[in-house]
Amino acid sequence: MIRERQRYRRVPDAKLLICISCLIFALIFASCTPSHANRIVVGSKNFTESLMLGEILAQEIEARTHLKVERRFYLAGTYICQQAILAGRIDLYPEYTGTALTAILKQPIGVEKNDIYQRVKHEYETRLALTLGPPLGFNNTFAMEIRGDDARRLNLKTLSQASAYAPHWRAGFGYEFMERPDGYKGLAAAYGLHFAAPPRIMDLGLLAPALKDRQIDIAAGNATDGLIAAFDLFVLEDDRHYFPPYEAVAVVRQQTLKQHPEVAAALAALAGKISDQEMQRLNYALDGQHRDPKDVAHQFLLSKGLLP
Amino acid sequence: MERTLASAPVIEFRDVAYVLPNGKPLLSELNLKVQRGETLVLLGRSGSGKTTTLKLINRLLAPSGGEVLVNGASTVVTDVIRLRRSIGYVIQDVGLFPHFNVERNIGLVPRIEGWEAERIHNRVEELLQLVGLEAKIAERYPHQLSGGQRQRVGVARALAADPAILLMDEPFGALDALTRDELQREFLSLKQRLNKTVVFVTHDLREALRLASRIALMDAGRLITVLPPEEFVRSGDPLVAAYVRSFADGCDLVANRGAS
Amino acid sequence: MNLYHFFVENHEQVVELSLEHLWLVGISTLIAVLIGIPLGILSARRPVWNRPVLGTANIIQTIPSLALFGFLLPVPWIGERADRLAILALTLYALLPVIRNTYTGIRSVDPAVIEAGRGMGLTGRQLLLQVELPLALSVILSGIRVAVVISVGLATIAAAIGAGGLGEFIFRGLAMVNNQLILAGAIPAAVLALTADFGLGWLEKRLRPR
Numbered sequence: 001m002i003r004e005r006q007r008y009r010r011v012p013d014a015k016l017l018i019c020i021s022c023l024i025f026a027l028i029f030a031s032c033t034p035s036h037a038n039r040i041v042v043g044s045k046n047f048t049e050s051l052m053l054g055e056i057l058a059q060e061i062e063a064r065t066h067l068k069v070e071r072r073f074y075l076a077g078t079y080i081c082q083q084a085i086l087a088g089r090i091d092l093y094p095e096y097t098g099t100a101l102t103a104i105l106k107q108p109i110g111v112e113k114n115d116i117y118q119r120v121k122h123e124y125e126t127r128l129a130l131t132l133g134p135p136l137g138f139n140n141t142f143a144m145e146i147r148g149d150d151a152r153r154l155n156l157k158t159l160s161q162a163s164a165y166a167p168h169w170r171a172g173f174g175y176e177f178m179e180r181p182d183g184y185k186g187l188a189a190a191y192g193l194h195f196a197a198p199p200r201i202m203d204l205g206l207l208a209p210a211l212k213d214r215q216i217d218i219a220a221g222n223a224t225d226g227l228i229a230a231f232d233l234f235v236l237e238d239d240r241h242y243f244p245p246y247e248a249v250a251v252v253r254q255q256t257l258k259q260h261p262e263v264a265a266a267l268a269a270l271a272g273k274i275s276d277q278e279m280q281r282l283n284y285a286l287d288g289q290h291r292d293p294k295d296v297a298h299q300f301l302l303s304k305g306l307l308p
Numbered sequence: 309m310e311r312t313l314a315s316a317p318v319i320e321f322r323d324v325a326y327v328l329p330n331g332k333p334l335l336s337e338l339n340l341k342v343q344r345g346e347t348l349v350l351l352g353r354s355g356s357g358k359t360t361t362l363k364l365i366n367r368l369l370a371p372s373g374g375e376v377l378v379n380g381a382s383t384v385v386t387d388v389i390r391l392r393r394s395i396g397y398v399i400q401d402v403g404l405f406p407h408f409n410v411e412r413n414i415g416l417v418p419r420i421e422g423w424e425a426e427r428i429h430n431r432v433e434e435l436l437q438l439v440g441l442e443a444k445i446a447e448r449y450p451h452q453l454s455g456g457q458r459q460r461v462g463v464a465r466a467l468a469a470d471p472a473i474l475l476m477d478e479p480f481g482a483l484d485a486l487t488r489d490e491l492q493r494e495f496l497s498l499k500q501r502l503n504k505t506v507v508f509v510t511h512d513l514r515e516a517l518r519l520a521s522r523i524a525l526m527d528a529g530r531l532i533t534v535l536p537p538e539e540f541v542r543s544g545d546p547l548v549a550a551y552v553r554s555f556a557d558g559c560d561l562v563a564n565r566g567a568s
Numbered sequence: 569m570n571l572y573h574f575f576v577e578n579h580e581q582v583v584e585l586s587l588e589h590l591w592l593v594g595i596s597t598l599i600a601v602l603i604g605i606p607l608g609i610l611s612a613r614r615p616v617w618n619r620p621v622l623g624t625a626n627i628i629q630t631i632p633s634l635a636l637f638g639f640l641l642p643v644p645w646i647g648e649r650a651d652r653l654a655i656l657a658l659t660l661y662a663l664l665p666v667i668r669n670t671y672t673g674i675r676s677v678d679p680a681v682i683e684a685g686r687g688m689g690l691t692g693r694q695l696l697l698q699v700e701l702p703l704a705l706s707v708i709l710s711g712i713r714v715a716v717v718i719s720v721g722l723a724t725i726a727a728a729i730g731a732g733g734l735g736e737f738i739f740r741g742l743a744m745v746n747n748q749l750i751l752a753g754a755i756p757a758a759v760l761a762l763t764a765d766f767g768l769g770w771l772e773k774r775l776r777p778r
Contacts, residue, residue, distance in 0.1 A: 073740065087732065399684055403678065405699055
């Protein structure tokens with residue numbers, strides 16, 4: 001009857017609103033604790049080497065533990081990774097001790113790599129509920145690269161020797177190298193470098209080809225650049241120890257290690273297993289040969305006997 | 309003694325003035341007494357101050373000068389909420405709450421006064437009957453009612469808590485002539501059944517003559533005169549006469565007044 | 569692998585990021601509602617507050633979102649955690665629609681209704697809770713709906729500063745030039761926005777005073 005229908009109209013409105021509000025609240029609070037019960041999430045930054053290390057870490061954990069590993073790679077930089085690990089969205093990711101000290105902890109850098117490793121580990125453990133795995137074995141510091149034939153022709157081995165030729169050379173650097181306090185400015189001061197023209201600034205990926213094609217004569221790349229061997233480039237020795245060490249390590253949440261102690265064993269297994277040259281080869285496999293990261297990582301671990 | 313009490317005015321204006329915040333005066337030197345049980349009609353053109361006067365009674369406005377007394381107490385001293393709940397208020401646009409049905413509209417004040425549901429329901433039924441509406445209207449919403457039905461509900465709502473005073477601001481002004489006539493007739497019969505003091509605002513002389521026990525003519529914020537209807541139409545006062553004249557069939561009004 | 573298989577294989581991550589996204593949007597909208605509705609009521613009741621309140625909310629709205637994220641980064645406590653920062657920024661952006669619609673909703677209540685209510689002896693609070701807010705509810709909800717849809721979009725950008733959510737798929741996909749990843753973020757975000765829009769729109773219609 002009309003009477004029934006119209007009386008029905010008013011009551012649901014208040015109840016409806018309450019029901020829907022409860023639903024929304026429930027949904028919100030369900031999502032505020034993203035817990036991965038038996039999953040480990042491995043993150044990485046958005047460049048080849050980080051991706052490679054992330055995949056190696058992931059596969060080693062998968063091999064040594066019964067845990068499922070989820071990959072959250074190509075996070076856009078140090079800050080993003082840091083936020084993700086603090087919020088618990090990832091459990092571990094590959095970082096460099098030098099970067100952790102300067103970019104995250106915002107402290108002045110030193111030159112002794114062990115000292116830096118310990119300082120970072122201590123700060124992470126006391127302030128951020130994070131810790132470091134053992135160093136993976138290589139030091140991805142800045143590398144001043146020149147063409148191989150120039151090195152042989154002029155018999156150059158160290159940066160001090162090369163600085164004599166600087167006024168005749170064009171330099172090429174990435175944006176970050178120009179801006180960072182431990183970049184170009186400090187280097188020029190430490191070695192008395194004076195270039196004829198201001199350095200050319202370009203994308204990191206373009207430095208090696210530009211060097212090879214003689215558009216520049218010296219570049220600031222990374223010690224583990226994949227194209228060093230491929231393009232016959234030579235890394236000058238940092239004899240005055242200007243560049244700070246950037247040892248590769250895994251940053252892990254202490255909570256993750258507490259919940260899954262077997263992860264520590266996986267990290268320990270990788271200690272010191274990747275040398276500078278080996279990292280170069282791995283990078284080249286991805287950048288130069290465009291192979292699948294999963295295959296490359298698997299092959300590497302196999303060759304090192306790290307897959308039980 | 310009893311005579312004095314009986315003749316104590318329910319509502320009294322003592323030298324009341326009202327001035328807008330920007331300085332424009334709407335009322336000045338207003339002295340008026342409303343007796344218990346009478347229907348006082350405030351009559352005048354737009355802008356004469358009659359609505360302002362009405363709003364001073366239930367303190368929707370406060371006097372800038374002088375005093376407004378309701379049941380002997382000044383409106384600015386008594387608790388404004390209690391004052392308003394003891395006065396029924398009916399306006400031209402009715403102002404029914406669109407999200408409440410008729411029953412909840414009428415029962416709102418009783419509900420916030422804490423009456424039990426049963427008592428409210430009975431009162432609503434009683435009032436609907438009083439204003440000439442069917443009981444099943446209680447379930448309907450304002451947008452489903454006609455203009456006349458809405459205003460009847462408005463009156464029922466004003467009477468819900470059984471106030472002794474009723475204020476009505478051109479309540480039938482927005483209705484068509486037939487409905488207006490019908491409602492005026494019902495008002496008269498209601499007046500006889502309930503013993504309320506009513507202050508009624510209108511600009512329509514015919515309505516005033518029909519409904520009033522006394523007519524108070526206002527012009528430009530001043531009270532011109534207060535007279536019972538028969539004396540009003542015969543008054544020599546130029547303003548009154550002018551008003552009467554402007555209603556062409558002024559003389560017939562007295563004769564027709566009985567026909568209700 | 570086609571898109572469907574991608575979703576099936578990575579459904580856990582999609583769900584996880586969607587929940588992160590929902591958390592950002594939900595909390596910030598909630599706070600915006602808790603702050604915005606009272607401010608809207610204030611500016612509706614006391615016109616003197618109208619310009620400063622709406623004006624401030626308006627100014628906040630015109631700041632480009634990424635710039636606002638950047639401004640807030642150095643702020644202590646807020647800037648330390650990306651999700652706090654994102655929630656603050658999203659709340660600020662959600663304020664204007666909520667405040668403005670609350671203001672409009674209350675002002676659009678028929679003045680005759682207000683006058684009748686006051687004349688009947690309703691206190692200010694009773695008038696607000698029993699008459700004005702129920703009548704303004706539909707318009708207020710419309711403002712909330714706009715706020716939610718804006719937030720879903722802005723939360724995708726928040727991934728740029730590390731707040732997580734579906735935007736992370738998009739940024740990662742861009743870095744890897746992987747369309748599937750981009751879509752894995754874009755599609756659920758769009759679905760979320762449409763669902764919220766539709767759902768709240770339906771509720772709005774239900775609550776509209778006849």
